[in-house]
Amino acid sequence: MACHATSAGTGLGLAITRLNLRLLGSDLKLESALGAGSTFRFVLRLPTAEALAASAATAAHGEVKELEASAQGKRLLIVEDKPDARLLLRALLAPLGFAVSEAENGAEAVERARRDPCDLILMDWRMPVLDGLEATRRIRALPLARQPKILMLSASALEEERRSVLAAGIDGFLRKPLQEDELFEALERHLNIRFERSARGMATPSEPPPPPVTTDLLRALPEACRRALRIAIEELNRAKLDAALAQIEADQPDLARGIAQMARRFRYKELWALVTAV
Secondary structure: OOOOOOOOOOOHHHHHHHHHHHHOOOOOEEEEEOOOEEEEEOOOOOOOHHHHHHHHHHHOOOOEEEEOHHHOOOEEEEEOOOHHHHHHHHHHHHHHOOEEEEEOOHHHHHHHHHHOOOOEEEEEOOOOOOOHHHHHHHHHOOOOOOOOEEEEEEOOOOHHHHHHHHHOOOOEEEEOOOOHHHHHHHHHHHHOOOEEEOOOOOOOOOOOOOOOOOHHHHHOOOHHHHHHHHHHHHHOOHHHHHHHHHHHHHHOHHHHHHHHHHHHOOOHHHHHHHHOOO
16 A cells, blocks of 8 residues: 555554454554555454354254253353352353352362362453463363363453463363353363253244344333343343243243343343333
């Protein structure tokens, strides 16, 4: 790109472009020669249309109800310094048949892994006391009869950071904010298990995405439905949420789909703000 600018910019657009590329796991490369111009390059690894279709097909298999009988009691350790994040994961996974324990930092996770062997650890990366990366290294150094699978949870998308995580002994990587379908797929793959799924909530390729959940839509619900929904979200109770959605679905199926989608994407804080505003 060669040009002769009459005034200089602030360079903000370049900084924003580089930040966006880094969030996508890439970076911006620059080659410049005085009087000749500049060349900007980046490489993005994007899924093919076939891969996206396969992902959509997986998500359309139906809502997860419980673990298959042979996998009941699989032991999971949730390592997360934020209490509400631990609560959300426990509320999602324990009712399915997992035996769930918790640790609030990496040091506690190492001690729990040493004392109480588990099948899989959901390990947050950024934590006080001891981060997830160093905790993983220490767990891998323990003389355990059987090493657990470890999935790293992080908002980072940088490819070089992912490589350092895998080098530390991590088995997989899950992006935050977590998506329910991605979490279940990862658990099935790494634990070699299967979930029993219901037909309710199955999507079809032609089905449009649900409309946004708004206070106006919630206000139109009967008071009993709103109360049931509020209690389910406040308690993070999946069974009560499913029961409330079944009531809502009879009159407002699109609203029920929208709420279910928000729950699958762990957007409970947003749901709580909506239901308490009406």
